[in-house]
Amino acid sequence: PYAAVPARADGQGNTGEAIIHADDHPENWLSYGRTYSEQRYSPLDQINRSNVGDLKLAWYYTLDTNRGQEATPLVVDGIMYATTNWSKMEALDAATGKLLWQYDPKVPGNIADKGCCDTVNRGAGYWNGKVFWGTFDGRLVAADAKTGKKVWEVNTIPADASLGKQRSYTVDGAVRVAKGLVLIGNGGSEFGARGFVSAFDAETGKLKWRFYTVPNNKNEPDHAVADNVLMSKAYKTWGPKGAWVRQGGGGTVWDSLVYDPVSDLIYLAVGNGSPWNYKYRSEGIGSNLFLGSIVALKPETGEYVWHFQATPMDQWDYTSVQQIMTLDMPVNGEMRHVIWHAPKNGFFYVLDAKTGEFLAGKNYVYQNWANGLDPLTGRPIYNPDGLYTLTGKFWYGIPGPLGAHNFMGMAYSPKTHLVYLPAHQIPFGYKNQVGGFKPHPDAWNVGLDMTKNGLPDTPEARTAYIKDLHGWLLAWDPVKMETVWKIDHKGPWNGGVLATGGDLLFQGLANGEFHAYDATNGSDLYKFDAQSGIIASPMTYSVNGKQYVAVEVGWGGIYPISMGGVGRTSGWTVNHSYIAVFSLDGKAKLPALNNRGFLPVKPPAQYDQKVVDNGYFQYQTYCQTCHGDNGEGAGMLPDLRWAGAIRHQDAFYNVVGRGALTAYGMDRFDTSMTPDEIEAIRQYLIKRANDTYQRE
Ligand code: PQQ
Numbered sequence: 001p002y003a004a005v006p007a008r009a010d011g012q013g014n015t016g017e018a019i020i021h022a023d024d025h026p027e028n029w030l031s032y033g034r035t036y037s038e039q040r041y042s043p044l045d046q047i048n049r050s051n052v053g054d055l056k057l058a059w060y061y062t063l064d065t066n067r068g069q070e071a072t073p074l075v076v077d078g079i080m081y082a083t084t085n086w087s088k089m090e091a092l093d094a095a096t097g098k099l100l101w102q103y104d105p106k107v108p109g110n111i112a113d114k115g116c117c118d119t120v121n122r123g124a125g126y127w128n129g130k131v132f133w134g135t136f137d138g139r140l141v142a143a144d145a146k147t148g149k150k151v152w153e154v155n156t157i158p159a160d161a162s163l164g165k166q167r168s169y170t171v172d173g174a175v176r177v178a179k180g181l182v183l184i185g186n187g188g189s190e191f192g193a194r195g196f197v198s199a200f201d202a203e204t205g206k207l208k209w210r211f212y213t214v215p216n217n218k219n220e221p222d223h224a225v226a227d228n229v230l231m232s233k234a235y236k237t238w239g240p241k242g243a244w245v246r247q248g249g250g251g252t253v254w255d256s257l258v259y260d261p262v263s264d265l266i267y268l269a270v271g272n273g274s275p276w277n278y279k280y281r282s283e284g285i286g287s288n289l290f291l292g293s294i295v296a297l298k299p300e301t302g303e304y305v306w307h308f309q310a311t312p313m314d315q316w317d318y319t320s321v322q323q324i325m326t327l328d329m330p331v332n333g334e335m336r337h338v339i340w341h342a343p344k345n346g347f348f349y350v351l352d353a354k355t356g357e358f359l360a361g362k363n364y365v366y367q368n369w370a371n372g373l374d375p376l377t378g379r380p381i382y383n384p385d386g387l388y389t390l391t392g393k394f395w396y397g398i399p400g401p402l403g404a405h406n407f408m409g410m411a412y413s414p415k416t417h418l419v420y421l422p423a424h425q426i427p428f429g430y431k432n433q434v435g436g437f438k439p440h441p442d443a444w445n446v447g448l449d450m451t452k453n454g455l456p457d458t459p460e461a462r463t464a465y466i467k468d469l470h471g472w473l474l475a476w477d478p479v480k481m482e483t484v485w486k487i488d489h490k491g492p493w494n495g496g497v498l499a500t501g502g503d504l505l506f507q508g509l510a511n512g513e514f515h516a517y518d519a520t521n522g523s524d525l526y527k528f529d530a531q532s533g534i535i536a537s538p539m540t541y542s543v544n545g546k547q548y549v550a551v552e553v554g555w556g557g558i559y560p561i562s563m564g565g566v567g568r569t570s571g572w573t574v575n576h577s578y579i580a581v582f583s584l585d586g587k588a589k590l591p592a593l594n595n596r597g598f599l600p601v602k603p604p605a606q607y608d609q610k611v612v613d614n615g616y617f618q619y620q621t622y623c624q625t626c627h628g629d630n631g632e633g634a635g636m637l638p639d640l641r642w643a644g645a646i647r648h649q650d651a652f653y654n655v656v657g658r659g660a661l662t663a664y665g666m667d668r669f670d671t672s673m674t675p676d677e678i679e680a681i682r683q684y685l686i687k688r689a690n691d692t693y694q695r696e
Contacts, residue, residue: 272317
């Protein structure tokens with residue numbers, strides 16, 4: 001029956017027109033941030049401040065993995081297209097949650113450790129009857145939106161020698177579609193990657209252009225559309241030596257790349273350096289273009305137009321990858337078409353969308369790496385102590401590499417003229433890797449001493465660190481450049497925000513609550529116990545005149561996997577991933593909370609203290625970034641202290657060395673470590689278990 005629904009989005013001639021005129025058919029949500037301006041605002045107002053207290057679960061759809069869920073679903077004429085972890089696609093009847101079709105691109109499990117931050121996917125694109133999404137192993141799939149049949153598929157990662165020795169490319173960002181082109185980037189800078197963005201013909205999958213965000217390591221032509229004069233200029237900001245030549249330099253565009261129909265430009269939001277350590281990366285010289293920048297390109301050709309670099313000399317993982325919002329606003333009494341951007345580095349930027357001119361910038365949270373921005377250029381005025389790669393000293397950085405704002409969508413309401421920004425504080429200990437840059441296969445290769453970035457060991461220092469963790473919803477006034485009001489959440493890593501014509505803000509939280517707030521003053525108007533942490537951004541749509549609000553539930557992403565026990569939050573214990581959809585007359589009920597997880601089992605008593613220290617080094621190098629600093633698993637990956645495999649040397653080696661659990665995302669490490677090193681990790685985990693076991 002769904003096939004008979006007239007495709008109103010298509011009926012407009014093409015989807016691009018429909019996205020531009022999204023307010024003419026607010027029942028749909030056709031692009032990642034709803035419109036090309038990525039404001040995450042819907043004019044729908046049936047659910048509003050006066051009735052949101054009655055909001056109920058209309059339906060829920062359980063997903064097949066309890067890993068993190070970060071996607072914003074699309075809704076096209078009553079059909080929801082939701083991408084989920086492991087790059088799967090679920091097409092559902094948006095009114096009932098009934099499955100219409102699903103597509104599993106069968107991403108191999110051993111790819112999980114080629115990406116930094118969980119095998120997530122943030123969303124699909126839609127264009128004239130097809131849906132498009134990226135897969136974690138680097139493919140772009142185009143499927144018929146009605147039947148789910150594959151129309152074409154391409155490998156977006158070229159076999160190019162300049163792409164770094166590591167070649168760790170993963171795709172988890174939402175694709176955007178504009179002017180008949182599917183735009184797609186990738187991730188991998190933590191391992192070794194050279195960032196680029198590709199544009200494919202939506203009909204055929206043919207590559208139209210490719211733009212590299214970092215120069216060729218030999219300063220040779222790339223045979224990409226971007227002109228070589230530009231890239232030679234960029235090359236001069238790196239120099240011929242440094243680890244970037246081997247590692248690729250980074251600059252991955254893993255989240256935001258948007259098309260702005262007003263300026264008719266594409267904006268790439270460019271990531272951090274590879275390796276992070278500036279001294280090792282380019283010998284501590286140069287601004288390393290285009291790291292930490294927004295780059296504007298012509299859509300038809302990928303030709304460079306302008307760039308603005310927020311974080312030259314990046315050494316903190318301050319990606320500029322975060323959301324790019326476009327709109328008109330008054331600047332000194334004159335209306336300007338601008339970009340709003342709140343990247344990881346803690347500053348909110350206003351740029352001219354046509355020229356990239358810096359118009360204003362101000363920190364939106366506390367930060368300690370810069371003493372402000374140059375008022376004319378927007379370039380940071382560095383705090384000399386923050387330049388840890390140059391001083392060689394330990395640096396307690398705020399923000400840390402998870403940023404003051406990550407992939408979670410911010411929203412803008414044209415009714416309040418405020419931006420609602422999901423911000424957080426997650427400090428980090430930065431220190432140079434001892435003895436120069438030493439990359440490890442299948443590990444984060446950022447040039448840091450990984451045993452220093454862990455959580456403090458003493459109980460006092462740990463308590464102090466936990467006190468430093470914060471999460472907020474900021475109502476930011478971009479004209480006055482100040483926070484008008486804020487909501488203090490219980491901790492960091494909360495979900496993205498949706499603003500609606502009903503003067504509401506919707507946000508899911510790390511502690512498993514889904515809230516509606518009054519957009520004018522932040523009053524808490526509605527709370528739903530979702531039973532699991534929420535990191536995704538909600539969206540809204542309507543079917544047959546009834547408004548729904550949807551959010552993907554599922555704790556994950558980089559914060560819980562890398563921060564282990566600290567990444568656990570109150571309110572729930574074991575993650576359950578599902579799609580939750582609300583309406584005013586909903587009648588669905590979640591099953592009773594199931595908090596059975598890994599129960600502590602008395603650990604084996606024997607471990608060899610002599611090998612535990614080496615085990616800690618190996619663990620921090622190869623395991624920490626997925627299993628957490630202390631092996632506790634954070635409610636989505638198993639708590640390794642109680643894993644049966646640590647009890648038997650052979651069983652442990654089968655999992656860690658030989659890949660017995662590859663299908664679930666646990667790669668094999670016998671090419672990275674010796675059997676003794678793997679055994680040292682087991683000893684370390686047994687020690688951890690003994691240190692923390694309590695009989696309940
Ligand atoms: N991904 C997440 C997430 O999904 O939780 C958070 C981050 C990424 C980061 O904080 C990153 O810095 C990051 N960096 C890269 C990169 O440098 O290539 C990729 C990704 C990614 O692909 O998800 C993230």
